[in-house]
Amino acid sequence: MTDALTERQREVAGLVAEGLTNRQVAEQLGISKDGVKYHVTEILSRLGVSSRASVREALWGPPEGAAAPPAAQPPSEPGEVDFAKHLLDAMRGSLLQRVLRIATATGVVEALRESPPASATAIASATGIDVRYARAILQSLAAHRVVSYRAATRQFRLAPPQRALLTPERPDSFLDLIDSTTPRDPADDRLIALIRAGGGVRLEAGMANEWENLIHILPRPAHGLAPAFRAAPGLADSLERGISVGEAGSGRGRLLIELARTYPRSRFTGYDLNPTAVRLSAADAEEADVGNCDFVEADVTQLPERHDLMLAFGMLHDTPNPGAIVEAVARIIAPGGLFVATEIAASSRLERNLGRPLMEVMYDLSLMHCVPHSVACGGDGLGALWGQEATRDLLAAAGLDVEVVRSQSDAFHNYFVATAGGRPAPN
Ligand SMILES: C[S@@+](CC[C@H](N)C(=O)[O-])C[C@H]1O[C@@H](n2cnc3c(N)ncnc32)[C@H](O)[C@@H]1O
Structure with a gap:
């Protein structure tokens, strides 16, 4: 439906869907209020809706495809929704403080303040930081609505209201307040130092603290393979009868252990x-x-084994060369096998993600x-939201x-169900 909109209209529609007034949209995008009014009229007509409230659903569809926050669930107790919203707002706020501190300490805020609308490359060259970090910081700032993003030119802009509040030595500046109230997280200090020095850090290097935390806080693939069954109807029967399953990047191994319990006739191997992850997973399996x-x-790119089914849950975007993983998987499952991958439910285009629930949190964690x-591994720094279009193209x-496949039960992820050479799934 949104294909009917131009890039600019999509940008305006995204902000309207978030509940911004015409004046606020005008400020964000640096255009006139009359211009916004004109765009809104066009948007309503092209989407075939009559109110601003309907734009949200027309734009993002039912909650299925989007990362729906807990608040979207019907409350079982009065007050539950408000508390969920309160917690989410607190999380967003604290992440925004951290991102602003990182963006200020790495010179990104200053570069934005002093430049006209600028691309990630321009901000990278103005600050001297790696473009992969510049892009990730700008994406987070855009997700938090600190900067606006113009998709046609891929440029970011600090609008006047934000610019005023983020300028030092103005009476209304927030910079000192942000600096003095943001909790000093050693991980942030390390990240700031890394960004300044142009380095990276492997997730596993922080094992037992950051990496472990991350693995624990990421939404679990709670419903395992179930969403994939819709695209591979014979798969559940095959698993019941007994097939060989491999998982690329099995992490803490929870998915495989759960599947192994459910399908005792199938054989599961996590790579x-x-x-440390392998040792802990093996202990859990025992x-x-x-x-x-x-x-x-x-x-997994070096495996001699073959499997009927390969899985890669939430791992492709983290690898320096996801193309090599996918090619290896295609070889491992051919002929006739199946590959199921999950990635965060997002578009590869920033402008399509802006305003979607919890996207700020996702972009922040990605940064x-x-x-x-990815930088430590010499990768492209794709980030967790490299998105549906890029993943599909790679496969x-x-x-x-x-x-x-989009799943109601696991709204955070897209499920990519792929067959080798178009041959049928194992049965
Ligand atoms: C973000 S974690 C995801 C873990 C798990 N699938 C989950 O959903 O929690 C990515 C994992 O992939 C592993 N990994 C990355 N590249 C790999 C490769 N080439 N072969 C095997 N594992 C790899 C990493 O060590 C890490 O444990």
């Missing part, structure tokens, strides 16, 4: 580069008493964890036929 599940320290890891480039 991960991280020895404690869970599942005899059909192993964890192996291995680079703080995924991008430094197609490896000769896989792919279907994207």
Whole structure:
């Protein structure tokens, strides 16, 4: 439906959907109020809706595809929704403080203040920081609505109200307040130092603290493979009968252990580069008493084994070369096998993600964890929101036929269900 809109109209519609007034939209985008009014009339007509309130649904559709916050669930107790919203607002606020501190300490805020609308490359050259970090910081700032983003030119702009509040030595400046009230997280200090020095840090280097935390806080693939069954109807039966399943980047191994318990006739092997993750997963499998599940320290691009089904949950964007993983998986499952990957439910285009629930949090976590890891590995710094279009293209480039499934039960992720060479799934 949004294909009917121009880039500019999509930008305006995104802000309207967030509840901004015409004046606020005008300030954000640096255009006149009359211009916004004109765009809104056009948007309503092109979307075939009659009110600003309907723009939100027309734009983002039902909650299924979007990362729906807990507040979107019907409350079981009075007050539950408000408390969920309160917690989410607190989380957003504290992350915004941290991102603003990082953006200020790395010179990004100053560069934005002093330049006309600028691309990530321009901000990188003005600050001397790596463009992968400049892009990630700007994306976070855009998600928090600190800067506006013009998709047609890929430029970011600090609008006058934000510029005023983020200018030092003005009586209304927030900079000192932000600096003095943001909790000093050693991980942020390290990130700031890394960004200034142009380095990265591998996730596994922080094991037992940051990496462990991240693995624990990420939404679990609670419903396992269930969403994929819609695109691969024979898969559940195959698992019942017994097939061989491998997981690329099995992390803490929870998905495989759960699957091994559910499908005792199938055989499961998790591969991960991280020895600690492999050791902990193997211990968990033993404690869970599942005899059909192993964890192996291995680079999945080097596997001689074949599997009927390969999984890669939330791992492709973190690898320095996701193309190599996908090509290896295509080889491992051919002929006739199946590949199921999950990635955060997002578009590859920033402007399509802006204003979606929890996107700020996703972009912030990506800046703080995924991008430094990718930089350390010499990757492209794709970030956790590299998105549906890029993932689909990558799978197609490896000769896989792919279907994207969105799940109501796991709204945070897109499920990519791909078959090798268009052959049928195992049955
Ligand atoms: C973000 S974690 C995801 C872990 C798990 N799938 C989950 O959903 O919690 C990515 C994992 O992929 C692993 N990994 C990255 N590249 C790999 C490769 N080439 N071979 C095996 N594991 C890899 C990392 O060590 C890390 O444990």
